Amino acid sequence: MQTFRWTTHSPEETIALARQIGARLHAGDVLAYRGGLGAGKTTFTRGIAEGMGLDDLVTSPTFALVHEYTQGAATPLIHFDMYRIMDEEELETTGFYDYPQTECVFAVEWSENIASALPEDTMTLTLTRTGDADREITLQGDERFADIGT
Ligand SMILES: Nc1ncnc2c1ncn2[C@@H]1O[C@H](COP(=O)(O)OP(=O)(O)OP(=O)(O)O)[C@@H](O)[C@H]1O
Numbered sequence: 001m002q003t004f005r006w007t008t009h010s011p012e013e014t015i016a017l018a019r020q021i022g023a024r025l026h027a028g029d030v031l032a033y034r035g036g037l038g039a040g041k042t043t044f045t046r047g048i049a050e051g052m053g054l055d056d057l058v059t060s061p062t063f064a065l066v067h068e069y070t071q072g073a074a075t076p077l078i079h080f081d082m083y084r085i086m087d088e089e090e091l092e093t094t095g096f097y098d099y100p101q102t103e104c105v106f107a108v109e110w111s112e113n114i115a116s117a118l119p120e121d122t123m124t125l126t127l128t129r130t131g132d133a134d135r136e137i138t139l140q141g142d143e144r145f146a147d148i149g150t
């Protein structure tokens with residue numbers, strides 16, 4: 001794994017970056033977000049879905065805990081919000097263990113809360129708010145992402 005770092009200056013730039021990352025994802029990938037409230041995790045996931053070729057509009061899963069996006073592409077995106085997940089029993093209620101992980105891409109908001117349940121090759125994506133519209137974004141991933149710029 002390597003660490004890649006980018007800076008964006010608007011939600012649109014974050015979506016454009018995420019689109020490039022999404023285009024390089026494949027079934028079995030797990031993207032674990034770190035970054036607090038309003039950091040841009042859901043915004044980023046919108047770009048991931050676009051990059052994967054999915055047609056669905058990504059919305060915040062805060063109340064649903066999980067959204068499945070399947071329209072228009074072969075690999076589904078499963079988008080979790082673990083904000084309220086405090087233990088293993090609650091994690092089971094999200095369906096985290098029921099999806100065929102090797103056939104999907106997982107994007108996990110508040111992954112801190114389920115750290116011990118994440119697969120070993122999970123890629124960590126950290127969003128840090130450095131200004132009203134500025135975000136520093138780092139990804140721990142393999143060389144697939146080396147040529148991505150903003
Ligand atoms: N460069 C940027 N990248 C991403 N979002 C930005 C940026 N600049 C401003 N924003 C704004 O920050 C907010 C990010 O909200 P978003 O729902 O994506 O965050 P989140 O990390 O999913 O929050 P939560 O923890 O509440 O789920 C949006 O209102 C977005 O317009």
Ligand SMILES: [Mg+2]
Nearest residue numbers: 041042060109
């Ligand atoms: Mg969110």
